[in-house]
Amino acid sequence: MLHLGRRLTPREIAAFRDGLLFTLPAIIGLIAFTAYPIVASLYYSFTDYPIVGEPIWIGLDNYVELFVYDSDFWQALYNTVYYVVFAVPVGIVVAFLLANLLNMRVGGLAIYRTIFYLPSITPPVAAAMLWLWLLHPQHGAVNNLLAIFGIVGPGWLFEPTWAKPSLVLMSAWGVGGLMVIFLAGLQDVPRELYEAAQIDGAGRLARFRHVTIPITSPHLFFALVTGLIGAFQYFAQVYVMTAGGPAGSTRMYALYLYENGFRFFKMGYASAMAWILLVLVVAVTAIVFRTTARRVYYGGG
């Protein structure tokens, strides 16, 4: 480790140099493929840039166009916020409940854990194709299941009203990764806390409410923050399944951004969209940190 404030020994200098040399590929990669594109996209967001050809400086035109004239932008933003508001909580609740179930002492636990984790290793595009079938209005398993109970299922992805709820439903299917994180958290809950609570007369529900949730709150908070950020960038599934339809009801922010950049040759416009999304995501994340972080229990202090 480098201790500043005193002269380095030749050995430390050599170690520093070697360390730098070994991390150089990563540093160069980070600068070339992450830092530079981010900075460049900020510049492009003030230009008219059709990918091929030179960007032309147009000041705030892209931002004005987006906010004032582009109704599709607002629709895409609405679609995305809708998805974020519903899919993130649904994902967390489902993953947390599953993790709790899988934390019980029953036989064959390893098998159940594997089964519930499996969907999250399916590539999103393959999963999307599968869901197209499951949610098929006519022959899909979901509507056939509903029919057993006498319910006429909706058109799901094929109806503007039901398309977004379908995506939310689908999102709950891929919670395996989150579930594993929660499971690790649950296994960290000290047994003596449950015992103490039990002695104090706490029932199952009270123990869940007053022991499980507070102790796993860092995990829940983590899920909330990363879930929000991920959901704002929701893309692959709609790109593959609906192309934003029907009637623009699943045209998510990231999809519209992609269309602007690569279909309509408005990379400057798309860059402006990316920066608006960044500001939005940072703002939402900051709000979450301000309002929720202090409720998170980190043990000890």
Add this chain to the structure above:
Amino acid sequence: MSGASSINQMNRRGFLRSVAILVAAMPVLQACGAAAPATPASNSSDPSAKSGTTGGAASPTAAAKQSGTATAKPAAAAPSSAGPTPTPGRAAAAGRRTKLTFFLPRGGEAFEGTTKFVEAFEERNPDVGIEIVFAPGHEENPKLFTAVAAGSSPDIANTVDFSIPQWSELGIMQPVDDYFKADKLTADHFFPTVWGPLNYKGKVWGLPYEVDANFPLFWNKAIFRDAGLDPEKAPKTTDEMDSIQAAVTKRDGDKVTRIGFVPWGTYGIGNSVFTWAWVFGGEFVDSQAETVTPDHPQVVAGVQWIVDHAQKVGGPDKVAVLPPGFSHGLIFTNNVAVAPMVIHQMTAGRRVYPNLELGKSYIFVKPPVDENPAWVSGWRNFIPKGAKQPEEAWKFLKFMAVDPEGAKIWYDLRGVFSGWKDSPALDNLRNHPENSIYLDVLATARHVKPLIPVSSFYQTTIQKEVEEALYGRKTVAEALKATKDATTREWNKFRERQR
């Protein structure tokens, strides 16, 4: 104790913050192309990319995307969380003096067929090897655009016809007039609707290799008989079609289980709009005034007719005519009486349903329209700007489009043709008992999709807006007015930039 836990606390919080900042930075990258997805399962707005089980059952959008290239092999290149994905492609034959790079945007059978065609070309040209790189897309093609922008253009690429105005104006393509003239090619060598898009602003931008004659009409004779209709008589007008619709349609509860035809399911809603608006005599562009005209009275009438039919059956989602797992043209369901179809669907469907009794004719019209209102679209090979070996690339373009031997090989591989009038492959088509209709349609078709520099925007917008009307969220007039306003604005901005 407190010391240890405060470190612990710092670490967790610090970790959460770092993760949040890192992940939050990601959307910016999306605008940089680095995060662009690898491939769509299918593509919109070009018929040749879809095999068109456009649902009838339901969605004008999603169902249209279920087939065709959706099952294509290169779809494996889609982004995945399960590790690196294979990139399909083909290395050039070894030991060749010249090596060309060919960016191929199409997956599945088109990819395989083209690969075999490239092999045939290499066999006949021992000096030239062609490497195929899968670069998915058509009106959008991130890999190609970034390659051209970076000065590492491939030698050959291809796209759909209506992209030519925008791509050529932006400098993605290079004109081939010199080669074209040197080989004594002229407009007369091509069908008019094939030549039109190729020749933008007085220059030639590549050569066609696959054209779709959209559409002949097919009808199911057994359904006609069952409904008490004359099985030998095709509908000639929209009114006749409307009465067939009334006679044929059957319901089970609120679901429609048999239908005369599905006007919003003609290869996706985007293609449906063009097809039926032209049937009504509509025009989408005023080329004199250089404006878009989605509010043309006959376009409005055509779209209104689609919407009315959807409303009569209770909405697009009420049509339930597809058997489970069905992946062929609607006519082969035996639940749809009349349907337009592209040649791929016909050929593929016939392999599975050889005995289904079908009639064939031109598409019906709305009088006073009396000429075949069919349209033509298709794929063009071109030489990207900055390509290092345009002369060798031209040889390949020619072999695929206007070479007697090449045309035959291509037809044998894919059952398609380039739109070259003298192609010997057309003889096969001419003598085919059923598919000959495609040649007739190609020869008589009058329309092509809007050849304007914002064609993609126009088509994306009109599709979305008409869907709004189809699902009762807007009136047809409102939807088409919104299309006009947005597209006009877009076109003006494009002009401003180009100036």
